[in-house]
Amino acid sequence: MLVSVASFSVMDAQLKLLSEHYAALQVAFIRGAAALPFVLLPILMRGRLSRLKPVNVRLHLLRGALSILMLGSFVLAVRETSLASTYSIFMCAPLVVAGLSAPLLKERVAGAQWGAIAVGFAGVLLMLKPGRGQWAATGAIWALVAVVTYGFAVISLRLLARTDTTESMVFWFTAMLAVGAGLLSIPVWREIHWAHLPIILGVGVTGALGQNFITVAFRSAPAAVVAPFEYTALLWGVLLDVAIWSVYPDAITIVGGAIVIGAGLYVIERERRASVGAVKGA
Numbered sequence: 001m002l003v004s005v006a007s008f009s010v011m012d013a014q015l016k017l018l019s020e021h022y023a024a025l026q027v028a029f030i031r032g033a034a035a036l037p038f039v040l041l042p043i044l045m046r047g048r049l050s051r052l053k054p055v056n057v058r059l060h061l062l063r064g065a066l067s068i069l070m071l072g073s074f075v076l077a078v079r080e081t082s083l084a085s086t087y088s089i090f091m092c093a094p095l096v097v098a099g100l101s102a103p104l105l106k107e108r109v110a111g112a113q114w115g116a117i118a119v120g121f122a123g124v125l126l127m128l129k130p131g132r133g134q135w136a137a138t139g140a141i142w143a144l145v146a147v148v149t150y151g152f153a154v155i156s157l158r159l160l161a162r163t164d165t166t167e168s169m170v171f172w173f174t175a176m177l178a179v180g181a182g183l184l185s186i187p188v189w190r191e192i193h194w195a196h197l198p199i200i201l202g203v204g205v206t207g208a209l210g211q212n213f214i215t216v217a218f219r220s221a222p223a224a225v226v227a228p229f230e231y232t233a234l235l236w237g238v239l240l241d242v243a244i245w246s247v248y249p250d251a252i253t254i255v256g257g258a259i260v261i262g263a264g265l266y267v268i269e270r271e272r273r274a275s276v277g278a279v280k281g282a
Contacts, residue, residue, distance in 0.1 A: 001217040001229040007210035011235035012074075012083060013244060014203050018196065019079035025185035028071040030192075032178030034204030037213075041132035043167050051167040055178030059160050063169075064176025067152040068184065071177060081139030083237035088257035089143040091231060094264045095120040096151030098271075104155050116266040127252055131255055145191045170211070228231050231261050268269050 011031075018027045043049060053061045077086045095117045101107040109117075127138050160169055192200070217226045234257055241247040249257075 001214065001226045002211035002232060004210045004217060005204045006236055007081070007213065008160050009233050009240060009278075011206035011210060012078060012202055012237075013240045014199050014206070015075055016078040017199055017244075018203075020077050020195070021183055022190050023074045023195065024075040024079065025068075025181050026189060027075045028068060028180055029185050030200055031203055031207065032067075032069055032181060034173050034200050035174050035207045035211075036178055036273050038204055038208030041172055043171065048167055051165040054168055054172055055163040056160055060155055060164070060168075060172045060176070063153060063156045063167035063173060064180055064211040066149055066156060067173055067177040068180045068212065069154055070146050070149040070155055073142045073149060074183065075137045077143035077146055079139070079238050080138060080142065082245070082247045082249065082253075084234060084241050084247075084257075085127070086133075086139065086143045087234045087237040088249075088253050088260065089124055089140060090147050090150075091234060091257060091260045091264060092120050092124050093147050093150055093154075094227070094267055095260075096147055097154045098267050100151050100155050101120055101158075105158060110270065112171065113267050113270050116263045120144070120243045120260050120267075122261030122262065126259065127256035166215075189193045199205075222272070234261070 002254040012201070015027055015031060015073075018030060022030070022102075043052065074090075077089075098109055098113060099117050124144065128137075128144070157169065238249055241249070
């Protein structure tokens with residue numbers, strides 16, 4: 001999981017570099033197109049092409065639309081602000097998923113978990129603190145849009161997992177991201193420079209590595225054990241910000257991020273205890 005988070009963080013840094021030259025939707029297209037060969041090749045090598053057939057087509061289309069909005073918003077966020085600031089807001093993803101799972105999946109969310117969700121969002125509001133006459137920075141708003149969209153994407157993934165294979169979900173998610181973002185980016189399309197091809201290749205490689213290692217991680221240990229290591233992304237965000245852009249996190253980002261992470265860890269621990277209790281009860 002640590003290697004996966006590091007890989008995805010490096011990929012995000014490369015997306016931020018590309019966002020300085022191309023529109024957000026074009027960068028989203030590059031992300032999908034660069035990853036597609038790495039997604040498809042292992043499936044072909046294992047002879048699992050038949051597993052790509054979608055079952056719940058409508059849910060695939062919804063998830064594809066969510067992927068475009070999510071990644072487009074994320075690229076706009078990292079273009080406008082630092083990786084660390086974006087990650088600090090994105091760390092509330094487990095809280096968003098927990099909050100959405102109650103009305104959409106009919107899962108039980110305890111009162112203490114709702115309290116943790118409220119505390120976590122208070123941390124997000126702290127990071128959206130008014131500054132220079134504005135209620136919140138543009139990058140922070142886009143990060144919030146990205147994390148809410150991500151929450152809906154995770155809910156759709158849980159529903160889709162009931163009918164479709166892993167290969168189908170990963171392939172169509174990536175393919176629809178590439179095709180959809182590519183079509184939407186036509187009006188703002190810029191010619192891709194040859195000098196950026198190594199970065200684009202890096203996006204594909206690091207994205208594939210991250211996806212592979214995160215799959216291995218969740219297969220090797222319970223989600224409640226693995227998930228907390230996702231928060232190391234904030235450390236990578238700070239290191240990459242300093243190394244590439246010489247940007248350091250401010251106090252509000254650190255405090256707000258700590259509140260969000262603490263609330264998220266509490267929710268994860270509650271889910272772990274609930275799953276252990278369910279197993280013992282069975």
